Amino acid sequence: MFIVFLSTILVNSNWTLSSSMAKSTSDIVVPVHSAHRLDEGRLLSYLQANVKGFLHPPAFFQLFQFGHGQSNPTYLVQVELHGTVQRYVLRKKPPGHILQSAHAVEREYLILSALGEGKTNVPVPRVYCLCTDSTVIGTPFYVMEHLEGRLFVNPTLPDVDPKERRAIYVAMARVLAAIHSVDVDAIGLGQYGRKENYCKRQIERWAAQYHLSTGEGKLDPDPNMMELIQWLRENIPSEDGYPGSRTGIVHGDFRLDNLIFHPTENRVIGVLDWELSTLGNQMSDAAYNCVPYVINNNQSPAKGFGFDEPLTEGIPTLQEYLAEYCSATGVPWPADTWNFYTALSLFRSAAIYAGVYLRMLQGNASGGQRAEVAGKMALFFAAVALRLVKQGPMLQSLPPHSAPESSGAESSHHKSLGFSPSARVQKLRERLLLFMEKHIYPSEKELSDLMYSSNDRWTIHPTEERLKKLAKSEGLWNLWIPADSAALASNLLSEDEKVSRSKDAADRLVGAGLSNLEYAHLCEILGRSMWAPQMFNCNAPDTGNMEVLLRYGNPEQQRQWLKPLLEGKIRSGFAMTEPNVASSDATNIECSIVREAEEYVINGHKWWTSGAMDPRCQLLIVMGKTNPNAALHKQQSMVLVDIKTPGIKIVRPLLVFGFDDAPHGHAEIKFENVRVPISNLLLGEGRGFEIAQGRLGPGRLHHCMRLVGAAERGMDLMVKRANQRKAFGKTLAQHGSFAQMLAQSRLDIEQTRLLVLNAAHQLDLYGNKVAKGAIAMAKVAAPSTTLRVLDNAIQVHGGAGVSSDFPLSHLWASARTLRLADGPDEVHLGTIAKLELQRVAKL
Template structure:
């Protein structure tokens, strides 16, 4: 399944032997902390890889053992500008030592004196971890596969987010015309590897070079590119993972790193989706067909990367980036093959395979660009609306939710079946009992035993925390795996972190939860807890996650989000007046908030408070978010607020005053002035969750409406037999189906491109969903007559919730303004 870094070593190849005595003397002089004489040195070579020879150094003295890794240029004649170990050392030095979030091994020394071992080299930390050579991750649990790929995507994003100015890498390469320079560089390298006295040039490669030269895309930001650090050879087998966790502890092989168009890095990383093993049997260059369970589809993987990096997927130019990556891989293979013929390549049998693989990559790239956009086939659990087919042919059936292009995958259909069964068996039968508590004058702010029983049952059936996105499932599972120092069985922890779904996949399940006002909290999928947990997953530090996220994931506590204020128009969050002032090691909070949902719940322990830390800063850098224990002195619950007469006990919506509330500075989330940044990361998925649930509310209204209309008679016939009802029913179905498409498309866009690019689709869904739910529920209320506005049916409560959501996530007018602005921008570019 995985190789350890120490299991990958082999005896040193005869062509790569070192003067060990001279090397030992040099290291004892130049590496701080290196064991002194008479320490012994054992040298072995890493067998994986074909580029710069890499060695494991084991140093021993009186029982003490040290391990280092040495990386050097290969001996003999090498191509110009290739194997620049000096640049590797430079970038590792710049990114390491905690300067960035990029996990790299620590470097100790760079030697450019060829008299020591014959070529320049550098020495770095040995990382004791796992290496995954086969991208299919055979023998691994599906959830761990998903977690491994999620970790890889986040690390690539971390590389691309590194500040080149802050790290001293602003002159590490030329930023402009990266793709053009890459085409010419690798064309030149390829020509140096072929020709007279060398392998003959490949006609496919020559044709591919010409195609690339003629199809170089624009490289400005509007084309979906961003300039910064490019790793150049970022792939799974160049990452060292933690021995037991799905976490990258080291990114290796920076030989090809530079500054440039970072989307080329992402395309290169995605080559296994293009180079299928079914095309090259017995090789580990790509994925098997079909993808192993748990490995994300290309759109899923890119959604993870784009979301973490904050960039859109440039669909129109992805074809070029993929072809460029295949071309570059082919050119590299041609160079490796030449070095093998010359006798100075590392990598053994893989170096021998490099010649045929160069031909294979060229033919693959050329074939793909001739047939059109490079869009790989998807596995059954794909989130791609462009490529996914329905789970079954609906034959025109309405209300089936099997929407062409967005149909639930096989695993989501199974979860959907289980969830629907749970609703029928447990949630609907309990609604009356739970409503009675809400309307009780004595016990309304207490927790009903039925709720706790249903939550425990949902956990046992693996229907808990279904909202947790795929890229966060591993972190949540690891957090829950350790229970106050006592490890919980991993399968038990995994049952609490959902299925690792995309937004599109979760949409099909979240809709079902919206059929009952009580359902979301029974599965720990309720607002505002989901949004708050997502904030802690994305932006919380380990201590904040341990203290607050863990009990939230368990469902042991609840939380509130305190942003809206009664004295200002909070639809414009820059109006917020709550102050967060630092005094020594504390922040002092003063402000007046309302509509803090969940704060009335006796289980509510945490408030995430948004306020201003620096009113003089730029408009969107004034706000910060801080964690506040609700029992902190100065936090005063003024009253529960009513929503059309409903107070939603025991959950509630509170008006709160913060009067000289003091919290440690360690309670700050992410950093001062980053409140808007956090809010944007929180708003996309959270807003869509509401839209998904509103569709469920509308469907519940439809079901109750039809049932009522077929059972009640007026003027000698059932209500369903009246023509006015037929028109009402048909229009309601039209509303739901149209809105469902908007919501599913928004979820798909969010998966594919992230919040920024998907904001228009989200805004449209946000306007359409509550208005559709209101129209359908109003029709259902009308059909129920007096019963519809009573508490005997869930319709009035569902209607009140839907009407509130035309305000709660920003008023319709704000979202309509976003849609109009984007439309004006689109037209102006025509």
């Protein structure tokens, strides 16, 4: 709540907004404040009786307090049980007189219980018990899980890489969208609050609280506040049934510093401080979350929680941030009502600050200058809100990426309702399209000629290296790197002990730090040419292997293998499929990985190891069984293997409908007593399936994205050919059969694109596990659609269509292969059917 927020600004404690670095949740504890000491004996007795794990007296029992908050006092409970240190978090009502309905820890416990333990996609800590007996420690309290992670207490994120800043804000917007997407009736929160007339009730509630605070706190009513209350009462937007006022869970205090982020990844692992949560108009939540965009730090009595102009690099604009939220939730762009919701948020904050001022003067917190600043903050927020409602609309009538586009051949088919590229991605898209036209398409013939050459096909064409260097210089390199990994990749590339590399050079090598949905718009373009992905270092299997190393590799593995892969100096292969078993069921894998002392010994037979024929290939990621007697999905592990290790035998290159895809290639490989150090193991023994699932979610979608691009290339070539060739006295385009073929192809592509974009969107919001149904649908639809469209294009081209003079036959062969790669259609159809049966069973 803002009460905690104010105290972090005003108090010189271990958790202050003057600090520029993110704080670990273990680093913000301080000794318990004298006013908040507890009866530790009674507390321990209660915990032993009510919290699992406290059955026996702990070796030690310690209490600390988080920060110096003046809202619900929050404690770190640290105990040693059974030889291990365990941490819990205790949250209680403050002592003394409090305003009615304030500090409702009971409601916090209720909503955390409903949202947690896999019931929803909202990340919250697990709760263990609620105590309403005030005789235990003086007030009601509850105990929850301690989450070890990062807290970003300053929304400007100083000392954070600009790409990481954007990823953090994207993660925040998506978590808010996840909260607002919860079906409250399904989780038993249908009666958590009144849904109707939310804004009206909020105005009256906080107006009443403000009058109580000013009356008891010896603060004269502020004329701005009184005028603001009247304006809000007169300008309440239509709520019931209005599409822009979606009703559901309202967090009430959704801010960056109420989120715990993963220790190393830019994803939220816990949403805290639910004491103001209820049901109501969710756009008010979004507006409150965006309050820093309307606060000028130079004018505020307390610095550190608003933005100055220009925005810190990497922080999205208000329009960009809100567009991310609206896209994730599907709510309309709120230009007409945004000023009201923002003013309501500022008004509520002013009322809360007045309450803080009251409590400080009553002695529930130390007073002095901090009480004076609390009063000034109440005046400041009211003044900002009143100025805002008088200045006119803050938002343009359309989100930034919805403006009409100029005409052009490339502008008509890339937009899909609800998934349009942002302004940033649109600029990248235009640059990528230009690069394709100027460099990739004109180079296809000479690159293909090398592939068909009998002497040089397993060598690297100089044109490829020239285009890769050019793509790097134009900032179109490694576009696939997800937003939550961009900072790690950039830091890794900045570490060079021998050659000084500028930060700018490292940034050019890590792309833009895009979400899966954002990358989908670019990856589609790469699919228009068989040669394009590798020119931008966005080719399979390297992208999947690099993602594995980013997510699961240790620092040494990343330095040895990930760094040169990111730079494009080496290539890699992924060895999982085997010729002697049905590899569509990965539990069939027979390759053995046996530990002997400080080494793993690998024996197995693999094929379709793409990339292993490339002369630059130095790394293989091998999946095999480390423990055949373990649970079915804990038998497999993955190890990193240098391709030059003794015992590796490349049996032959494999052909795909006659294409060997030189110099990249697909290899059949035998591993005969191949020995690697145990340090080459990824993540841990028995974690192979876990890694595979993390790899295959984005990887499968990359294939689907490229397939849509291949279909678009087929459409373009088909239309050009139909307008140029004549048969029976008229162009092919003038024949009715062509028109029907063309229209059906466009329908197929648009439907498939929507499936792919939706899958990417779900993967961003919820992760691979929840998005698996959407990914499976995209995986089935994309190759089937592309095959139909390319087959039509081949038919229009006649004999030329199956020749090497056009890219159609090669694109078709690749698309047909992808009905098998990363799991055959039948596996994905089974996943879709299973999820549908589960859905209906719940009705």
